[in-house]
Amino acid sequence: MSSADNNAVMAADNIVITARDLTKSYDGVRVVDGINFDIARGEVFGLLGPNGAGKTTTILMMLGLTEISSGKVGVLGHDPARSPLQVKRRVGYLPDSVGFYDYLTASENLAYTAKLMGLPSADRARRIAVALARVRLSDVADKRVATFSRGMRQRLGLAEIIVKQAEIAILDEPTSGLDPQATLEFLGLIEELKAEGTTVLLSSHLLDQVQRVCDRVALFQSGRVVLMGAVADLARQVLGAGFVVEVEADGAGLARRLATIPGVTNVEALAADRFRMTADRDVRSDAANAVVNANGSLRRLSVDEPSLEAIYARYFQNQTTPSGAARHAA
Amino acid sequence: MRREGSPFQGLGTVALKELADNLSSARMLVLELLIVLTALAALYGAINSLRQNTAEDPFLLLRLFTVDRAPLPSFVAILGFLIPLMAIGLGFDAINSEHSRRTLSRILAQPIYRDALLMGKFLAGLATLAVSLAALWLMVIGLGLIFLGVPPGGEEIARSLAFLVIAVFYAGVWLSLAMLLSVVFRSPATAALVALGTWLFLTVLWPMLAPALAQVIAPPDPRYAMLGLDTPDTAIWAQTLARLSPNHLFGEAMLAVLSPTTRSLGPVFLDQLRGAVMGAPLPLGQSLLIAWPQTVCLIAGTIILFVAGYIVFQRQEVRA
Numbered sequence: 001m002s003s004a005d006n007n008a009v010m011a012a013d014n015i016v017i018t019a020r021d022l023t024k025s026y027d028g029v030r031v032v033d034g035i036n037f038d039i040a041r042g043e044v045f046g047l048l049g050p051n052g053a054g055k056t057t058t059i060l061m062m063l064g065l066t067e068i069s070s071g072k073v074g075v076l077g078h079d080p081a082r083s084p085l086q087v088k089r090r091v092g093y094l095p096d097s098v099g100f101y102d103y104l105t106a107s108e109n110l111a112y113t114a115k116l117m118g119l120p121s122a123d124r125a126r127r128i129a130v131a132l133a134r135v136r137l138s139d140v141a142d143k144r145v146a147t148f149s150r151g152m153r154q155r156l157g158l159a160e161i162i163v164k165q166a167e168i169a170i171l172d173e174p175t176s177g178l179d180p181q182a183t184l185e186f187l188g189l190i191e192e193l194k195a196e197g198t199t200v201l202l203s204s205h206l207l208d209q210v211q212r213v214c215d216r217v218a219l220f221q222s223g224r225v226v227l228m229g230a231v232a233d234l235a236r237q238v239l240g241a242g243f244v245v246e247v248e249a250d251g252a253g254l255a256r257r258l259a260t261i262p263g264v265t266n267v268e269a270l271a272a273d274r275f276r277m278t279a280d281r282d283v284r285s286d287a288a289n290a291v292v293n294a295n296g297s298l299r300r301l302s303v304d305e306p307s308l309e310a311i312y313a314r315y316f317q318n319q320t321t322p323s324g325a326a327r328h329a330a
Numbered sequence: 331m332r333r334e335g336s337p338f339q340g341l342g343t344v345a346l347k348e349l350a351d352n353l354s355s356a357r358m359l360v361l362e363l364l365i366v367l368t369a370l371a372a373l374y375g376a377i378n379s380l381r382q383n384t385a386e387d388p389f390l391l392l393r394l395f396t397v398d399r400a401p402l403p404s405f406v407a408i409l410g411f412l413i414p415l416m417a418i419g420l421g422f423d424a425i426n427s428e429h430s431r432r433t434l435s436r437i438l439a440q441p442i443y444r445d446a447l448l449m450g451k452f453l454a455g456l457a458t459l460a461v462s463l464a465a466l467w468l469m470v471i472g473l474g475l476i477f478l479g480v481p482p483g484g485e486e487i488a489r490s491l492a493f494l495v496i497a498v499f500y501a502g503v504w505l506s507l508a509m510l511l512s513v514v515f516r517s518p519a520t521a522a523l524v525a526l527g528t529w530l531f532l533t534v535l536w537p538m539l540a541p542a543l544a545q546v547i548a549p550p551d552p553r554y555a556m557l558g559l560d561t562p563d564t565a566i567w568a569q570t571l572a573r574l575s576p577n578h579l580f581g582e583a584m585l586a587v588l589s590p591t592t593r594s595l596g597p598v599f600l601d602q603l604r605g606a607v608m609g610a611p612l613p614l615g616q617s618l619l620i621a622w623p624q625t626v627c628l629i630a631g632t633i634i635l636f637v638a639g640y641i642v643f644q645r646q647e648v649r650a
Binding site: 056066082086103112115 | 347436438439442
């Protein structure tokens, strides 16, 4: 958690969402249990965790759509429980598997929500056309949503956020159930939003996708944030080191030579000619040099980016070992 | 804790959208056809039987609403039966369909309160019903003009307008019941089934059950029975129980408003009739006074059921 605090050293006026001891309980069961985080303007922040870990509940509390049991959450300086309209005017929300009125066309659906947003009628048509073009739905703008695929619906939901010109976009499981092509497209749109300075809050259980777009992540487990920070920081914290380099080469005393490279903490011989090195930086060029100096022939040199999946797996593995299986069940 | 902003923000938008949906939906078309066709049949019967004695009735137009010719019931009786069906058809999936379509959280993430959504849907439903009833009303008057050829008098129009207003509130009771059920039950099918069950119970079974229950609560006195009379206690209980059904209240109010000779809706004692000119019509104001308690009950029922739905909806979780 310490790295999270380090990351939170940002100017206070730059913080757009802040949660303090945020708790939600249903019938005495704590679904969200005292979580804390700050999200800075322009950041892409990921809420990660298995289904039922409390991600959606956290999001709904930020929007004032569900009551807060205790603690505080502030969005753009407003308390969503007290002034939900202020918050909802400036925050866009794409719910988990978003739905539309099937019997209306894409632009009619957007026109309805644009009216609810209170946009003046002169603005509406223009903003809707622009938003539909951004999410590449212009040619189906006058088609009924009933004919839309899941990916198109998700994009239409994003168009709604663009129409709103939201300062914060909250996306709940935006890519679950999308095919790989649609997922890539959608992640591209999220990156576009980020490039425009929109703060994006993303919840997902698909770790590799989140890793691609998120600046920082918070790992949820049974209603608690168990890890928070940038992926590289988390990797150092949980995996011990950031980079794992695999070398396939032969050469006399290669293992010893590799171990002397500065920054390398461990060398493991997987086979006679294969070594796995753990390092705190990218040591590939040094490894290549070492092989050449040993007059060996280098056949393969690869680096494993620290993957969120590995962090996740390792973290929960570490957790279950000492404290038994109780946590694992959650 | 006080909320900021107006609960009515977005109300007009929601109401207009729902009204457009209602008016253009296939479901509404079917319901309207059903009502118009049955009403036409009832009116045809009424017109045929009225043509034979047009001479001296001062309220010929009103008779169009109330006269029945076997086997068809009167126009008003048909409406009393079918208005609930129409209202239930409009309301039973108001909220739960937003849940199942997964549009609810998206709509509520816009800067509006839940109040606006529920109220907008209710107002749109009520407006739809009012439009349909007004159309039916115009149809009756038009058919009366064409086939009876007697221009309606001012009082007749006033009385038939009172009918229209009371019918809208009667529809309101069923609409708010249907919407309450649409909030309580997540499945539209369950909500529809419960609403239709309530409707059948109150319009078909309750009129039979109420007298039976009254006899249990206040057993008839054999001395009255020997004279061939109803025991007053039993009769009063029977009426009180029957009035629990909005259908009965509507029928009573219609009787008072559309049959100007109606002097009372409860049991009448002989001494109350002293000095009355039997068969003479009451003035409009007096008829409205007789129908007033029933009308108030219908309005109150609408409001109570709506408030119940409102409270449940406010406390409900948005997520599916």
